[in-house]
Amino acid sequence: MSQDVTRRKIEHVTVALGHDLTAPQAAAWGDIRLMHQALPEVDLDEIDTGADFLGHHLRAPIFISSLTGGHAEVAVINARLARAAERFGLAMGVGSQRAALVDPALAATYAVVREQAPTAFLIANIGAPQLIPQAHKAPFTLDDARRAVAMIQADALAVHLNYLQEAAQPEGDRKARGVLAALGAITAGVGVPVLAKETGAGISREQALKLRQAGVAAIDVGGAGGSSMAAMEAVRAAERGDTQAHAVGEVYRDWGIPTPISVVEASVAELPLIATGGVRTGLDAARALALGATLVGVGFPMLKAASQGDDAVDAFITGFLNELRVALQLTGAANLAALRAAPVIIGGATRDWLELRGFAAQVRAFARR
Numbered sequence: 547m548s549q550d551v552t553r554r555k556i557e558h559v560t561v562a563l564g565h566d567l568t569a570p571q572a573a574a575w576g577d578i579r580l581m582h583q584a585l586p587e588v589d590l591d592e593i594d595t596g597a598d599f600l601g602h603h604l605r606a607p608i609f610i611s612s613l614t615g616g617h618a619e620v621a622v623i624n625a626r627l628a629r630a631a632e633r634f635g636l637a638m639g640v641g642s643q644r645a646a647l648v649d650p651a652l653a654a655t656y657a658v659v660r661e662q663a664p665t666a667f668l669i670a671n672i673g674a675p676q677l678i679p680q681a682h683k684a685p686f687t688l689d690d691a692r693r694a695v696a697m698i699q700a701d702a703l704a705v706h707l708n709y710l711q712e713a714a715q716p717e718g719d720r721k722a723r724g725v726l727a728a729l730g731a732i733t734a735g736v737g738v739p740v741l742a743k744e745t746g747a748g749i750s751r752e753q754a755l756k757l758r759q760a761g762v763a764a765i766d767v768g769g770a771g772g773s774s775m776a777a778m779e780a781v782r783a784a785e786r787g788d789t790q791a792h793a794v795g796e797v798y799r800d801w802g803i804p805t806p807i808s809v810v811e812a813s814v815a816e817l818p819l820i821a822t823g824g825v826r827t828g829l830d831a832a833r834a835l836a837l838g839a840t841l842v843g844v845g846f847p848m849l850k851a852a853s854q855g856d857d858a859v860d861a862f863i864t865g866f867l868n869e870l871r872v873a874l875q876l877t878g879a880a881n882l883a884a885l886r887a888a889p890v891i892i893g894g895a896t897r898d899w900l901e902l903r904g905f906a907a908q909v910r911a912f913a914r915r
């Protein structure tokens with residue numbers, strides 16, 4: 547079983563780098579418009595992109611998303627991303643640590659992030675489905691969660707919610723009853739703040755409130771519109787000749803709550819939010835932050851850059867931050883707090899969705915602030 551998990555880790559990276567896994571979405575960042583200010587009265591180079599997250603100050607509101615670890619060949623990706631997190635003052639996650647919990651010999655492929663990023667805000671990662679008994683598998687315990695945190699000396703733990711991915715995985719975990727209670731036991735006892743992290747299907751208002759009750763400290767909405775874990779599993783299934791799992795992955799490729807909508811839905815929980823899923827430019831980031839996100843999460847573009855080298859990661863982050871600063875200047879915002887108070891015009895399918903879901907007053911308030 548430990549060999550299956552470690553093989554899956556390298557397959558995920560290879561599949562993501564070799565295929566377009568983007569989920570098609572009608573409702574997306576183009577529906578979120580920021581108001582241009584022709585006289586911004588803010589110099590570009592005085593803009594402060596600093597953000598506070600769970601008691602830690604980040605120099606920019608970026609979370610290098612939970613991506614990898616668990617195979618010797620991906621340790622270099624984690625090392626490059628960690629060096630960038632340290633240099634730019636960002637938060638960073640590692641991929642699911644299940645592989646190293648099952649086979650401690652793989653711990654170094656995760657622990658490398660703390661070696662390379664001694665002061666960065668690092669986020670450990672385990673899966674919610676693995677917190678309850680699955681077919682032929684005992685659940686992870688509170689002690690396992692603590693080991694995941696200790697492995698990278700993490701500042702927080704992300705518990706990922708990925709039932710769509712599991713459904714499209716030939717070997718996926720299918721049981722879900724009792725997950726919320728199991729999550730509650732982790733938040734109560736693990737000793738660091740816990741984030742609930744969707745992985746491409748988004749968080750609704752109702753689920754956000756449940757997560758808050760379970761004691762999570764923050765929510766990564768992981769909405770639809772970026773890398774699709776269903777599409778990733780569809781490729782793996784096809785390579786294995788598993789036509790049923792392939793079909794599930796393809797049929798559900800664009801399932802879920804688009805990221806901008808999920809930011810508004812999840813905001814009812816009044817917790818710090820990370821907007822992940824299809825954030826590709828500094829302008830996308832500005833839109834998410836204006837909608838109320840505390841940070842944005844970036845997955846695939848970071849993975850791609852890290853597969854090329856440290857310079858590529860630097861170039862990507864530098865360009866992204868530059869784009870973000872331009873958005874702040876053009877909205878007359880000297881910092882992220884000012885951006886969060888700037889008018890936002892929500893249109894298209896995003897507006898339809900939000901109005902139908904009872905957020906009409908909020909949509910109007912965004913435009914008039």
Ligand SMILES: Cc1cc2nc3c(=O)[nH]c(=O)nc-3n(C[C@H](O)[C@H](O)[C@H](O)COP(=O)(O)O)c2cc1C
Pocket residue numbers: 558559562611612613614640641642671704706743744745746768771772773822823824825843844845846847849
């Ligand atoms: C190759 C790959 C592996 C991933 N592995 C994990 C994981 O182990 N744990 C997790 O929480 N999310 C995982 N994710 C999901 C990402 O953290 C992120 O939510 C997703 O890629 C959407 O962001 P993006 O559109 O910017 O890529 C993975 C994504 C990719 C592309």
